[in-house]
């Protein structure tokens with residue numbers, strides 16, 4: 070990992086204000102190709118905002134996001150092309166309720182990448198098999214459990230062949246018995262070499278899958294390091310305090 | 318008292334029928350063309366361009382904040398006066414124009430409400446996949462919004478059926494106009510009850526059709 074690291078997403082001096090509220094206060098970070106980065110930190114610290122800035126769902130007040138060497142720009146038509154390479158999975162799943170499981174996956178590749186329907190469905194079937202949803206292809210999402218919806222949301226993003234996957238607390242809205250299935254899918258993805266940025270409150274999971282952990286608090290990265298050092302020997306007093314609160 | 322309601326109805330039912338057809342037709346034209354115009358109004362209203370959205374907002378507020386009857390009078394007297402070429406045009410069209418514009422303001426709000434009712438997460442998911450603005454609107458937002466919009470349009474049609482009664486004032490042949498026709502025959506009170514009865518039956522039937530439609534749309538979710 071240490072040599073030949075290729076930067077995939079880079080932020081430079083990222084600031085974000087909502088009115089009077091300063092949510093991000095200058096974050097400069099680089100996510101490298103193949104890296105699995107988890108982001109932890111107290112509620113309201115700016116984790117989601119940071120993640121949402123990476124594909125410009127949230128437009129930074131100042132600073133830059135550079136993806137595969139390109140500065141992302143909300144006013145540029147290229148943004149859609151770049152976003153196709155940045156998969157995102159939301160806490161609330163956000164699957165499309167008016168489309169079947171199959172159509173949820175194929176609609177964007179067909180519309181935006183002009184992949185033909187047969188091809189797109191073939192790929193979708195493989196993806197559904199990968200997450201154990203092959204028999205749900207023709208159902209509507211209202212027939213799925215929370216865990217199944219989230220697995221659908223993951224493969225919907227994967228169908229675009231992204232270079233990186235962003236996860237914003239992918240298991241926080243799930244019933245406890247659904248959490249493991251979703252985490253296993255993400256772990257398998259991470260182990261397959263997919264670059265992942267994961268905001269999570271699952272510390273055990275963060276410890277297990279990440280190459281690097283970022284602690285975001287008050288809109289800045291207060292500490293960052295490999296999971297062993299980070300969890301066993303945190304340096305920043307805020308990190309220590311936070312870990313003491315969330316770990317038993 | 319004179320003739321009974323039933324006697325009047327049996328004698329003059331073709332007049333009432335013609336009036337009803339006129340009512341249904343004018344209401345349909347108003348809502349149909351009002352919907353096309355209303356869609357435009359809604360998109361202007363939702364646009365990021367402040368000027369366009371303010372124009373749409375003012376348009377909606379003016380048309381919803383003034384009585385339809387006043388709008389009809391203005392259309393009826395003012396348009397032919399202001400645009401002399403239109404002097405020979407049948408006044409029906411001016412009154413109808415007022416109905417259409419009025420309806421477009423209400424439909425505009427219906428469509429805007431339908432679009433706004435879609436969760437922000439749906440749009441974010443589509444945009445994060447790299448879907449274009451247009452596809453996101455056409456394939457994700459509108460197909461979901463239509464489930465709210467269609468029943469509301471049905472209700473707008475029902476409301477419009479009642480509103481068109483004002484057009485009788487300007488001699489448009491619709492249900493309320495039959496009152497004027499029969500008053501000439503010294504039939505004053507019977508037609509009123511017949512007219513009220515017909516409005517009631519029509520609106521009740523259409524209301525139940527709208528609820529049926531609503532249920533249908535919900536099932537396919």
Ligand SMILES: Nc1ncnc2c1ncn2[C@@H]1O[C@H](COP(=O)(O)OP(=O)(O)OP(=O)(O)O)[C@@H](O)[C@H]1O
Pocket residue numbers: 087090092110111112113114115116117118119
């Ligand atoms: N669209 C918005 N408008 C106004 N304030 C916002 C908006 N989005 C986020 N905020 C505020 O920004 C701050 C940071 O929010 P953010 O969602 O990034 O925190 P977080 O670290 O993800 O927290 P959590 O763990 O609760 O998800 C919060 O105070 C939040 O209320």
Ligand SMILES: [Mg+2]
Pocket residue numbers: 116117118237238
């Ligand atoms: Mg969050």
